[in-house]
Amino acid sequence: xxxxxxxxxxxxxxxxxxxxxxxxxxxxxxxxxxxxxxxxxxxxxxxxxxxxxxxxxxxxxxxxxxxxxxxxxxxxxxxxxxxxxxxxxxxxxxxxxxxxxxxxxxxxxx
Numbered sequence: 001x002x003x004x005x006x007x008x009x010x011x012x013x014x015x016x017x018x019x020x021x022x023x024x025x026x027x028x029x030x031x032x033x034x035x036x037x038x039x040x041x042x043x044x045x046x047x048x049x050x051x052x053x054x055x056x057x058x059x060x061x062x063x064x065x066x067x068x069x070x071x072x073x074x075x076x077x078x079x080x081x082x083x084x085x086x087x088x089x090x091x092x093x094x095x096x097x098x099x100x101x102x103x104x105x106x107x108x109x110x
Contacts, residue, residue, distance in 0.1 A: 046098035050091055053104065057090075061106055065090045068108035 008017040014029045057065075066086030073081045084092070094104040 043095070043099055047091070047095050050094045050098055050104065053094070054087060054090055057106065062086060064107050 008024070009019060010017060011029055016027050016029050018025055018027070054062075063086075069084045069086045069089035072084040072089055074084060076082055089108070090105075093108075097104055
């Protein structure tokens with residue numbers, strides 16, 4: 001429902017106020033869905049494991065990931081090109097490998 005009252009944003013009880021390209025809008029709050037499927041839980045577990053591994057890397061290994069990520073980009077939903085950091089490159093690559101059951105990299109691939 002489009003509204004024209006004073007500007008509001010956020011949630012109040014069961015109503016959410018937000019600004020969209022169509023103007024100020026209110027809608028009913030819907031609790032986010034979290035199905036907790038085995039695949040989703042496995043991915044989350046792999047992600048946690050990979051991020052714990054990042055903390056065990058030496059300074060030289062982390063620096064190597066930062067250098068490898070220097071020319072890596074991803075495209076956001078809005079079409080912006082954003083440069084990856086070494087941490088993000090490490091997490092992205094190794095989480096995908098863990099999901100496939102492959103060994104993880106301590107140093108970035110050539």
